[in-house]
Amino acid sequence: MSKILVFSTNNISDPGIDMAGASHMDYPTGVSVISVPCSSGIDPRWILHAISKGFDGVFIAADGTDCAYLEDCTARTGKVVSAAQKLLEENGHDPRRLKMAAICSVCSEAFVNHMKRFDEALKKLEAGDENG
Numbered sequence: 088m089s090k091i092l093v094f095s096t097n098n099i100s101d102p103g104i105d106m107a108g109a110s111h112m113d114y115p116t117g118v119s120v121i122s123v124p125c126s127s128g129i130d131p132r133w134i135l136h137a138i139s140k141g142f143d144g145v146f147i148a149a150d151g152t153d154c155a156y157l158e159d160c161t162a163r164t165g166k167v168v169s170a171a172q173k174l175l176e177e178n179g180h181d182p183r184r185l186k187m188a189a190i191c192s193v194c195s196e197a198f199v200n201h202m203k204r205f206d207e208a209l210k211k212l213e214a215g216d217e218n219g
Contacts, residue, residue, distance in 0.1 A: 089143040089209040090117045091202065094129050097122040100148035100190035100198070107195035114202040117143075126150050126187075127163035131171035138180050143209045145171075148190035148198065161189070181212055 095101050101122055107114065119142075123129060126149040134145045149164045164187065172182035186205050190198050 088115055088117045089206045089213075090141060091115065091119070091144045091146055091205060091209070092137045092142045093118055093120045093146045093148055093202075094126065094133075095120050095122055095148040095190070096126050096150050097124060099150045099192055100194070102192035103190050103194040104148065104198050106193065107199050110195060112195060112199045114199045115206040117206070118202055127159075127167060129164070129167050129171075131167055131174050134171040134185055135174050135178055135180070138175060138184055139178070143213065144184045144186065144205055146201065146205055147185070147187040149187050150189065183208065183212060 093104070095104055101120075104120060126147055129147060137145050147164065147168065149161065168185060168187050171185055175182045175184060186201070188197070188201050190201070
């Protein structure tokens with residue numbers, strides 16, 4: 088089982104993730120969720136820190152176009168992801184350990200599917216499969 092840290096936004100993706108749990112949807116038990124106000128406010132160093140401290144992967148459940156704070160949230164979050172992937176690589180970690188997807192307030196099934204696919208990809212990375 089992979090340990091996955093999820094950065095989730097409290098207004099948009101949290102309700103969808105909460106619904107997955109309340110509906111007893113099955114997703115990997117190694118998933119831990121931290122709420123943030125806006126996905127574009129994530130510091131790339133937080134992602135490096137999580138990987139360095141034992142998380143196998145980090146998933147950003149982004150606001151997408153539904154962000155209540157910024158019109159350009161998606162572009163800003165994309166820059167966070169790019170900077171974090173570069174930081175991971177510079178520190179000897181595979182940048183594929185970071186994923187991002189927009190998760191809306193009713194996207195519980197999409198969240199579960201993302202977690203399952205990411206868990207499988209991380210297992211392949213751990214096993215040395217370059218196609219992880």
